[in-house]
Amino acid sequence: MIQQNLLQLDFGDAKSVDDSLSAVARGMVGSEILKIAADIRQMVRDGKSVCNLTVGDFDARQFPIPTVLLEGIKNALDSGETNYPPSDGVLELRQSIVDYIGREWGVEYPLGSILVTGGARPILYAAYRCVVEPGDKVVYPVPSWNNNHYTWLTGSQGVPVPTDVDNGFMPTLDLLRPHLSDARLLCLCSPLNPTGTVMDEPTLRSICEAVVEENARRTAAGRPHLFLLYDQIYGSLVFGGARTHVPAALVPEVAPWVIALDGASKALAATGLRVGWAMAAPAVTARMKDLIGHVGAWAPRPEQIALARFLADEASVSAYREEMTARVRMRLDGLYEGFSAMADDGYPVRCVSPQGAIYLSLRIDAIGREIAGRKLETNDDIRKLVLDEAGLAIVPFQAFGLEGDTGWFRLSVGACSMEDIAQAFPRLRALLDPLR
Numbered sequence: 122m123i124q125q126n127l128l129q130l131d132f133g134d135a136k137s138v139d140d141s142l143s144a145v146a147r148g149m150v151g152s153e154i155l156k157i158a159a160d161i162r163q164m165v166r167d168g169k170s171v172c173n174l175t176v177g178d179f180d181a182r183q184f185p186i187p188t189v190l191l192e193g194i195k196n197a198l199d200s201g202e203t204n205y206p207p208s209d210g211v212l213e214l215r216q217s218i219v220d221y222i223g224r225e226w227g228v229e230y231p232l233g234s235i236l237v238t239g240g241a242r243p244i245l246y247a248a249y250r251c252v253v254e255p256g257d258k259v260v261y262p263v264p265s266w267n268n269n270h271y272t273w274l275t276g277s278q279g280v281p282v283p284t285d286v287d288n289g290f291m292p293t294l295d296l297l298r299p300h301l302s303d304a305r306l307l308c309l310c311s312p313l314n315p316t317g318t319v320m321d322e323p324t325l326r327s328i329c330e331a332v333v334e335e336n337a338r339r340t341a342a343g344r345p346h347l348f349l350l351y352d353q354i355y356g357s358l359v360f361g362g363a364r365t366h367v368p369a370a371l372v373p374e375v376a377p378w379v380i381a382l383d384g385a386s387k388a389l390a391a392t393g394l395r396v397g398w399a400m401a402a403p404a405v406t407a408r409m410k411d412l413i414g415h416v417g418a419w420a421p422r423p424e425q426i427a428l429a430r431f432l433a434d435e436a437s438v439s440a441y442r443e444e445m446t447a448r449v450r451m452r453l454d455g456l457y458e459g460f461s462a463m464a465d466d467g468y469p470v471r472c473v474s475p476q477g478a479i480y481l482s483l484r485i486d487a488i489g490r491e492i493a494g495r496k497l498e499t500n501d502d503i504r505k506l507v508l509d510e511a512g513l514a515i516v517p518f519q520a521f522g523l524e525g526d527t528g529w530f531r532l533s534v535g536a537c538s539m540e541d542i543a544q545a546f547p548r549l550r551a552l553l554d555p556l557r
């Protein structure tokens with residue numbers, strides 16, 4: 122029932138309030154993907170059929186979390202596990218993570234290396250915050266996810282290094298080397314969001330060795346060291362011949378300078394549970410823990426307790442992973458095969474064979490062409506065309522820091538069914554027919 126006579130608040134002119142906020146707050150760029158999501162919602166409201174390949178999230182009907190984990194969370198709640206967790210994470214979970222890393226990569230981290238947080242984002246932010254001073258250089262390949270936002274938030278100087286399809290959009294040591302001597306942080310991610318590609322072992326090894334060599338020079342010169350932020354959040358989602366490699370296992374000497382991160386969000390389709398973890402030198406996690414503590418970005422306690430038990434249950438972890446990988450792969454392969462068949466039939470499309478994560482890189486070579494009365498001058502023109510006319514929702518690589526209208530897009534399969542994919546191809550073929 123609506124109550125009468127409530128005091129109505131007047132927040133005045135929104136612009137003059139906004140003008141009084143900090144330069145950091147006012148300069149933040151909103152998520153491109155969320156803007157596209159608004160277009161999609163409108164189409165769905167208009168009753169149109171959309172194959173939504175935009176969000177890096179999961180539809181729980183297509184990708185449910187493990188049942189054992191779900192039951193574990195309910196049990197933890199029922200048993201009153203509802204208070205603050207310890208600021209570095211529940212001990213049982215940190216121990217399970219140590220064991221999990223040992224099983225997966227043959228590396229033994231001490232407990233003090235593991236910091237549990239509310240999803241992986243707080244680790245990214247805390248790593249930036251704990252390593253860089255304003256103005257420091259942060260090197261990262263593009264396309265990649267959100268580094269532009271973290272450099273902005275920390276006042277650091279981003280050095281985006283463009284990559285290309287010939288290397289699967291992965292950086293090589295040759296591309297990175299010119300920037301390492303005066304950088305404080307190098308950010309890598311594999312499998313990579315947005316491309317769905319994986320860094321091979323020789324490349325990662327060579328980059329780690331270069332970080333070790335650079336830091337030997339800095340030790341001799343008494344300069345602050347170069348850190349490597351290594352994002353392996355999609356590490357358990359690899360297919361075909363691809364494998365996940367981790368810096369500390371390949372080049373143990375790099376361990377003091379690596380801040381690696383992982384979590385439940387993608388591996389267990391559990392983005393809403395908010396559990397991530399850092400693996401780094403205890404001297405680094407100690408500082409990050411204090412920072413996270415002040416922000417309060419801990420993972421919820423019931424989720425931590427349940428995840429500790431789930432990760433310790435090797436049989437459940439591997440059964441879930443097998444099923445999850447098969448579901449992701451079926452969708453990515455469906456898209457890859459559909460676009461490859463279109464390319465064979467003369468359509469101007471190309472995609473990169475999927476190796477990992479939940480993404481596929483697709484190029485639609487249509488800049489400068491005209492379809493359905495629309496002149497296509499930018500990636501965004503192409504994005505709008507295929508959304509409006511074929512009900513296919515995709516994200517341009519510009520949303521991941523790669524400048525230029527290259528015709529490359531990210532396709533994400535976490536929220537789509539095989540039927541969605543099958544139904545999208547005839548619409549897309551009909552739309553792009555004039556370009557053959």
Ligand SMILES: Cc1ncc(COP(=O)(O)O)c(C=O)c1O
Binds near residue numbers: 239266354392
């Ligand atoms: C590459 C990458 N790292 C980290 C994250 C953050 O994950 P979380 O949802 O656990 O904060 C994401 C989320 O999309 C991601 O794509």
